[in-house]
Amino acid sequence: MKELYTSTDSSRIGLCQSVLESAGIASFVQNESSPWLGNMMSPAVQPTLCLMDDSRYEEAVELLKPYQESSMIESMEWTCTKCAESNPGSFDVCWHCEAEKPENFRALDS
Numbered sequence: 001m002k003e004l005y006t007s008t009d010s011s012r013i014g015l016c017q018s019v020l021e022s023a024g025i026a027s028f029v030q031n032e033s034s035p036w037l038g039n040m041m042s043p044a045v046q047p048t049l050c051l052m053d054d055s056r057y058e059e060a061v062e063l064l065k066p067y068q069e070s071s072m073i074e075s076m077e078w079t080c081t082k083c084a085e086s087n088p089g090s091f092d093v094c095w096h097c098e099a100e101k102p103e104n105f106r107a108l109d110s
């Protein structure tokens with residue numbers, strides 16, 4: 001069993017799983033988000049997409065490449081120019097003072 005993909009976003013995990021499924025590659029999700037953990041999940045319990053059949057690992061990695069790249073961009077933190085708090089890449093405004101995300105980070109979204 002190999003770990004393929006980890007994300008705090010369980011809908012993204014689900015998407016990746018269905019991509020593998022349509023290619024006939026069996027996979028399952030470990031640490032699937034639990035209702036009582038909500039958004040407070042620590043990195044240690046991030047949902048992880050795992051492969052049932054290790055021999056198809058390279059094929060699976062190829063299939064998921066585009067999804068992994070976009071997730072890297074999303075996980076890139078940006079620093080608020082107004083209050084200097086760091087924010088997750090998926091936030092468009094500062095969680096602390098609601099200032100807008102700086103232009104140079106916005107460019108990475110497209």
Ligand SMILES: [Zn+2]
Pocket residue numbers: 080081082083084085094095096097098099
């Ligand atoms: Zn701020």
